Amino acid sequence: MQKFTTLTGVAAPLPMINVDTDKIIPKQYLKTIQRTGLGKALFDEIRFNPDGSEKPDFVLNKPAYRKAKILVAGENFGCGSSREHAPWALLDFGITCVISTSFADIFYNNCFKNGILPIKLPQEDVDKLMEDAERGANAVVTIDLEKQEIRGPDGGCIKFDLDPYRKHLLLEGLDDVGLTLQKGSAIDDYEAKRRAATPWL
Amino acid sequence: MTKPRTLFDKIWESHLVDKQDEETFLIYIDRHLVHEVTSPQAFEGLRMSGRKVRRPEATLAVADHNVPTTDRSQGIADPESRTQVEFLERNVAEFGIPYFPVTDIRQGIVHIIGPEQGFTQPGTTMVCGDSHTATHGAFGSLAFGIGTSEVEHVLATQTLIQRAAKNMRVNVEGKLPLGCTAKDIALAIIGKIGTAGGTGHVIEYTGSTIRDLSMEGRMTLCNMTIEAGARAGLVAPDDTTFEYLMGRPMSPKGAAWEQAVAYWRTLPSDPGAKYDKEVTLNAADIVPQVTWGTSPEDVLPITGSVPDPADVHDEQHRLSMQRSLDYMGLTPRTKLSDVKVQRVFIGSCTNGRIEDLRAAAQVAKGRKVAPGVNALVVPGSGLVKHQAEEEGLDQIFIDAGFEWREAGCSMCLAMNADKLEPEERCASTSNRNFEGRQGRGGRTHLMSPAMAAAAAVTGHLTDVRDLT
Numbered sequence: 209m210q211k212f213t214t215l216t217g218v219a220a221p222l223p224m225i226n227v228d229t230d231k232i233i234p235k236q237y238l239k240t241i242q243r244t245g246l247g248k249a250l251f252d253e254i255r256f257n258p259d260g261s262e263k264p265d266f267v268l269n270k271p272a273y274r275k276a277k278i279l280v281a282g283e284n285f286g287c288g289s290s291r292e293h294a295p296w297a298l299l300d301f302g303i304t305c306v307i308s309t310s311f312a313d314i315f316y317n318n319c320f321k322n323g324i325l326p327i328k329l330p331q332e333d334v335d336k337l338m339e340d341a342e343r344g345a346n347a348v349v350t351i352d353l354e355k356q357e358i359r360g361p362d363g364g365c366i367k368f369d370l371d372p373y374r375k376h377l378l379l380e381g382l383d384d385v386g387l388t389l390q391k392g393s394a395i396d397d398y399e400a401k402r403r404a405a406t407p408w409l
Numbered sequence: 410m411t412k413p414r415t416l417f418d419k420i421w422e423s424h425l426v427d428k429q430d431e432e433t434f435l436i437y438i439d440r441h442l443v444h445e446v447t448s449p450q451a452f453e454g455l456r457m458s459g460r461k462v463r464r465p466e467a468t469l470a471v472a473d474h475n476v477p478t479t480d481r482s483q484g485i486a487d488p489e490s491r492t493q494v495e496f497l498e499r500n501v502a503e504f505g506i507p508y509f510p511v512t513d514i515r516q517g518i519v520h521i522i523g524p525e526q527g528f529t530q531p532g533t534t535m536v537c538g539d540s541h542t543a544t545h546g547a548f549g550s551l552a553f554g555i556g557t558s559e560v561e562h563v564l565a566t567q568t569l570i571q572r573a574a575k576n577m578r579v580n581v582e583g584k585l586p587l588g589c590t591a592k593d594i595a596l597a598i599i600g601k602i603g604t605a606g607g608t609g610h611v612i613e614y615t616g617s618t619i620r621d622l623s624m625e626g627r628m629t630l631c632n633m634t635i636e637a638g639a640r641a642g643l644v645a646p647d648d649t650t651f652e653y654l655m656g657r658p659m660s661p662k663g664a665a666w667e668q669a670v671a672y673w674r675t676l677p678s679d680p681g682a683k684y685d686k687e688v689t690l691n692a693a694d695i696v697p698q699v700t701w702g703t704s705p706e707d708v709l710p711i712t713g714s715v716p717d718p719a720d721v722h723d724e725q726h727r728l729s730m731q732r733s734l735d736y737m738g739l740t741p742r743t744k745l746s747d748v749k750v751q752r753v754f755i756g757s758c759t760n761g762r763i764e765d766l767r768a769a770a771q772v773a774k775g776r777k778v779a780p781g782v783n784a785l786v787v788p789g790s791g792l793v794k795h796q797a798e799e800e801g802l803d804q805i806f807i808d809a810g811f812e813w814r815e816a817g818c819s820m821c822l823a824m825n826a827d828k829l830e831p832e833e834r835c836a837s838t839s840n841r842n843f844e845g846r847q848g849r850g851g852r853t854h855l856m857s858p859a860m861a862a863a864a865a866v867t868g869h870l871t872d873v874r875d876l877t
């Protein structure tokens with residue numbers, strides 16, 4: 209997994225609420241057996257017409273945002289299906305940070321497994337960033353994970369919260385299967401205890 | 410004296426393996442369900458790192474999302490779907506995981522077959538790379554959906570890294586009115602608390618209405634918990650639960666059964682246990698529900714009318730409502746019962762169990778599907794299908810003009826051939842009415858099986874109470 213330290217790039221505004229994972233990546237793309245290659249289908253039905261041509265009004269189709277690295281979105285982002293294809297599609301497109309007032313739990317969790325930083329902020333901060341993002345390519349934003357701050361185009365700075373364990377994993381680009389396997393003996397002990405207490409399992 | 414604990418607290422505490430920091434824990438996973446869509450990359454990850462599956466016997470795999478619901482003797486026509494199912498078959502063989510093949514009578518939707526086989530049990534932790542894993546909470550199992558990276562983590566370690574959830578209680582009291590079902594309770598709750606209302610919480614459903622529900626009804630309710638944003642839903646195990654589980658193929662037997670039941674009886678929340686959030690509903694107030702928009706929280710009683718964005722003050726919400734109505738092709742203030750449908754889908758892990766088919770058949774019996782309407786009945790598993798056929802439900806549906814299909818997810822998410830055409834409107838017993846969920850441009854109205862059957866025979870959204 210890529211380490212996440214700082215990220216500087218254009219932020220795209222998506223002022224929609226309840227953006228569900230079906231919208232981020234519709235089911236016809238879930239037939240893949242790989243993690244990569246989904247970027248071209250990111251936001252498929254709101255980004256493309258049925259004939260495959262682009263919808264010019266959709267933010268990621270506008271020249272200023274075609275290389276956006278950050279997404280600023282409305283509340284309850286990533287709700288619905290657990291598909292990890294949603295963060296895979298964002299990552300493959302090049303978006304590694306999503307900012308919103310709230311995220312659905314599974315999506316939020318899945319982001320960290322893929323080196324994507326989801327940032328939760330109060331409404332007024334999201335409003336401010338949304339406004340900045342409307343300014344397109346002129347509005348380059350820097351995310352500094354170590355310092356837990358977002359530096360805006362006008363020198364403004366917004367602090368964000370993040371739990372230390374997840375921060376550590378992102379900063380180091382760590383895979384948690386490997387970390388957990390180091391705890392093999394704790395798992396063995398637990399299993400032995402559990403077998404005694406609930407032998408029918 | 411120890412502090413009174415909730416059902417969630419008890420399951421959580423009995424599964425702690427290790428603590429990473431104040432908020433992060435390693436928890437043990439007793440049961441793992443696997444399907445073809447969210448697992449290929451997880452198995453690939455294991456293979457690439459030379460890892461094994463720690464407890465293949467704690468895992469059960471089945472293909473459900475992609476499978477055709479018509480004749481299966483010819484295999485799967487769609488090459489991508491076929492590849493995914495073939496990959497699953499190769500992976501389960503290589504890693505030694507129990508698997509129900511597509512042609513096995515036990516095949517079906519993961520969330521239907523787990524309970525049906527007795528794989529789902531009270532007091533366990535259970536996961537699946539699928540958000541509707543919440544279904545299994547009906548048995549008092551802490552069951553939740555995970556992403557593919559976590560599927561890999563569970564396969565390799567039989568554990569997961571988790572933060573404790575908060576406790577929320579939804580208390581429903583009283584007798585459910587005629588024509589209302591668990592689906593209506595679920596939709597009414599989501600309408601009340603919203604699709605983010607449960608975020609960060611595990612919801613425990615309590616109250617006399619819940620205790621009176623069958624296991625099928627409890628599964629429908631817990632299944633929809635994820636649509637309220639919660640991680641999991643729970644119902645305390647009781648005699649209804651034990652009766653359902655007794656004698657199932659994977660349920661404990663003999664002395665182990667007695668021992669298990671004794672343990673299961675210790676699980677319900679202690680009197681005085683504290684919840685972080687509480688919501689109460691009066692069952693008598695519930696009216697058959699239908700959704701009008703593109704989020705499950707866009708729900709109203711069937712007696713209502715399409716809402717008007719002009720009445721919404723907050724701009725983001727007004728725009729979102731306008732967008733939903735445009736997508737759904739609905740005009741504000743139209744009576745919901747005047748909305749015509751072209752398709753009907755009865756099935757899914759929400760409402761594809763025997764009781765659901767019985768409820769729909771009761772409405773369909775002696776009636777005919779309205780002209781111009783195509784209606785599908787897709788049982789949740791091969792065993793549900795078999796039982797329905799034993800009871801003659803298939804014939805009732807066929808006589809009424811419904812199509813009777815093989816088990817699978819089908820038009821719940823339209824990954825197989827069953828899908829809506831653009832602008833086609835569907836009365837559906839599934840769980841999500843998101844844009845494009847049942848096919849690009851398709852318009853979904855969520856409701857109970859009886860309500861869906863009523864829409865099939867009248868050709869428009871219908872208050873099932875008017876048909877009796």
Ligand code: SF4
Pocket residue numbers: 473474518519520539541757758759817818821822839840
């Ligand atoms: S029936 Fe629908 S919700 Fe249930 S597992 Fe299948 S696709 Fe998911």
